[in-house]
Amino acid sequence: MNKKWLLSLAPIIPLNTMSAACVYEKNMVDKSTYIIEKDSENPIYENLDNLKPSFKHRDSLQDSLLSNQLLRYKFENESHYDQINGYYSKISIKYLTLGKIDKIIIYDSKNNKNIFDNDDVDKKIDKDKWGGYLNYIYLAKSSNSKSINNPEFINKLNKAKKIEIQLKDNIFYKNYLGFNTNLKIKGFDLLNSINQVKDLNEHYLNAIGLNIDSLKNEDNYSDKLITIHLNNQVNAKLLIDELINNKMFSWQPSKNNLENSYKNYYYAGEYVLNENDFDKQIFIKSGESKADIKKIIIKFNLLKEIDDNTKNNHDLNAYEQGFISSFNLSQFNSKQQNDLINLANSANLLYKLHILDVKNSENNYSIVDNRLYKSGDQNYQKLIFGTDKDNEVDWNYYYNGDSFVLRNNINNLINKFSITYNFSKSQYYDNLINYDAKISNAYQTNYENIKDAFDHITKIKLFKLESSKTTILDEYYSNELKSKYFEKDSYANIYEQFKTRYFLELKTSINSILDNFYKKNSLSNSEKINWVIPVKSNLINNNLKNIYEIIKKILNDVDPRLLINIKPVNETNFYKIANYKSKNTIQFLIDLFNNDNEELLINLLFNEIKEFQEIQKFKKFIENELGSKINLDIIKKLANKMEFNKAKKLIEEKFNASYGSVVANWVAKYHQNKNYYSIIKLINEISLSYALPYDYSKIINLKLFNYELIQPWFSKPTRDDNLIYFEDIKVE
Incomplete structure (x- = not known):
């Protein structure tokens, strides 16, 4: 029978009530045609500048469709995860x-x-x-x-x-109809x-x-x-x-320099742009291409205001009728995603899942200190930034002194593994870098990606102050946190389960720091210092509220002078979201150098903690590079006055290049002279130096995927660059 499945997503019809075994036929669209809808304008309508050469990586549908690299x-081949095994x-x-x-x-x-x-x-x-x-x-x-x-x-x-x-020999450019021109490549x-x-x-x-x-x-x-x-x-x-x-x-070809019409353009890829309207693009394969997919249609939705339910209804209905070839499930809420995934995994042949990537790839968003913000609480300002003066920070104090040790201690009072595993049976991932990032100088090693070096990239160091010097209290691999979770006494008491095994040692360290701070600033013990624990607002549900209440109690039991509160990160100026989607370790370090809030150069110039051995090596390298042209004290003074832009401008003048180019050169050169393990340890130490607060969403679970629904006659490989090369998709 010819049957259309129409799922209302507002509210959604329970998908499990549908007959999974029903035979169906979709409205027939040529199987060699691939149709995509985008909620955006046509980026190359009447303007082909985006197709022209530039110093950036390919990152769009147009880049991959007109691939001329x-x-x-x-x-090749689809990927599939066996949930049972x-x-x-x-x-x-x-x-x-x-x-x-x-x-x-x-x-x-x-x-x-x-x-x-x-x-x-x-x-x-x-x-x-x-x-x-x-x-x-x-x-x-x-x-x-x-x-x-x-x-x-x-x-x-x-x-x-x-x-x-x-x-x-004899490779010719193609015209917009897919035929050879008389122009050779x-x-x-x-x-x-x-x-x-x-x-x-x-x-x-x-x-x-x-x-x-x-x-x-x-x-x-x-x-x-x-x-x-x-x-x-x-x-x-x-x-x-x-x-x-x-x-x-x-x-x-030089002839493309003057062309701004797709009909006069010379194409060198598997596909050519055959039609280019404000609401639609059509690409067809060139005459000599062996690709299974002959035509790609990209439709552009120009409606600026469309609610989620309307869009979801439209996309799903269009998919069920064969008018959309694929779309990302992330646009649906969790329940709707699970319902659709269950349908696709059942005997219903209407739905087919394609793994885009592991959901860990999404977890590049970290909660970091907003060091550009000064609160109205002068005591907090002094305690964290070393000064209550506006537009100033004592970076030496922040990276080496009481501030660093205090932040390190407070953020490690809790057992991050226990908390995450208790709620989601997942592993906590305690680092800034993208879990799937490649290690740029990995040669002759099994450590190709960051995830391969999980134990080393998430290693924990606890610090304390001894005679005003920052020293190691202890260090351990994050997996060692698991043992406390399964201890008999801990397992029976969630409060104990959520505490680190070093709770008493860290409590003593924190008490000592606060004693010195209160004495130095002539403060009464009745005066409170407000401390905010951030959480992403979209994660606050009832279960997580209960978990964060336990965390709050643990932290408030450390010292009565600290008043701990939990707030969504978007409701406090103390913290901000940092997004690192870097695909490799070189790009990650470059991104840190270029991030105003997590300025890596300042970290390196001021960091003196000898236990961070790889940071000290990188620091020496950067100081030699920078110091060859600039007095380092000038940069440090500008940094303490929060005048980052002046510091960057000075570097650009002395090196006769953009700041981004200069730091990219430093990072690439440093990778050349170090082995992969040194880079792994360096990235671990950099994340530790920022003393990141706990963020529940930073999880590792290889059973969680970002899926798209794809028409069942397509066989689409999973890629590692978020692009689509249609010549690699097979029609079955």
Whole structure:
């Protein structure tokens, strides 16, 4: 029978009342057509500037659809998690493809050459355990010594002095109808793309090994050959990452410089822009493409005010009738998501789930101190910032003295594992960096991503003051918090369960700090200092309220002079939300340098805690780099007066480059000279130095996914970059 499922989401009809076994037929839309709806305007309507080269990574549908990069990762296969056995039964794989490149020749310092002229790959991935996989995406490799997927390709590139990229014969640009033009893709087209970029970050490119002068030299380009000279130190993984993802490295004929009409544009990707209206884009595959999907339609919803229930009803109904190919489940509330997931996991063939990523990827939002804010409570201001003067902070005190130890102690009075596990049976993740971020200098190690180094990245250090010096009270791995949760006495008493095993030691340390503070400032013990525990407002439900009340009681039992309150983070100026979506450790450190509130440069200049060994090494490196052109005392004085912009402007003047370019160069160069384990420990210490408050939403649970509903005839690989390459989607 031909049956339409119409689900009202306001309120939603109980999905489990529907017949899961009903046979159905959707309104037939050509299965080779993929339809998406966006609640936004057409970003390239009557303006193709967004398609032109720039120094930024590809991050949009248009970028992936019109992919004209030198190299790319191809993804294959769907991923599927076996909830019963606790592993992935199906996985996606990724591997490099040469595309329009015929071969890559790598020369070492002795002019020995290695030729890589294919992209063969061994697609069989050995299972990790119990007949399944631990991760949902794996990098496939090749045993073919001349394949760019052989590990030797990266190893040789790390030692390279020059690379030559030879293009295939007779590769033509396409017109908007998908047919060949009379214009061939040439090596000069890459130079044209590079020359169009106005905000090129030369410092960063130099740091990862690219010789900028060579890159811009016309003599290194011909119709079929591109020659790139490299510096003494090359970070091959980062270099490949830029060649793949940076829009600067694109095939861009000079004729496109003058065109602003999609009909006159020259296309080098698998798809071409066939129609471009204010409310719709249509892309069709080029004539020579072997992609299963022939047409992509993107519809733009220009209604500015549309309530969530109306949108959800529309999207779900359109999906059920075949008029939308996929949409993200995150737009629904938790109950609605669970109902739809249960339907998709039942015998009902109308719904199909696709894993976008693990929900841990969302947890990049951390609650951090708002150090740009001064409260009306002068005692709190002195206690935390070392001064009650407006627009001033004693950073030495903040990072090394009573303030740091006090914040470290208070934020570790509770057993973060017990609290999180009690509520959600999940592991707490205690760090700023994205859990899925890649370790940029990971070579010959199993620690490819931050999650692989979980124990080390979340290691805890407790501090105390001895004779006015900051010393270690104890240090331990976060997993050690589990044991207290299962202790008999602790398990029977939730108040005890939520307390750290170091509660008495930390209480003594806090009491001592407050004793000294009250004595120094001639305060009466009856005077209270208000301390705010932040929580994200969207997480405050009845169960969490009870948990935070227990936390509040634990903290208020430490010292009567501290008055602990719990407030949503958006209702207090003491804290703010920091968002770190960095995809690798280099970008994460760059982001910290560029964040006004978590300014990493200030941390490094003032941090003197010798127990942070990796911070001290990084500090010395930065001081040498910065001190070669600027008196460090000048920067410190500006920092203490909260004049960050003046400090950054001075750095830009002395280095003759943007602040972002300068710090990117520092971070990339530092990665070159350190091993992966040093970087792991550095990031752990940086997060510890900020003394982050507890944030329930920072959880690790590999059984929680971000899903989208996708039409059942599509087989779509899970990617690690949030892009969609439609040529990788199969029609079944």
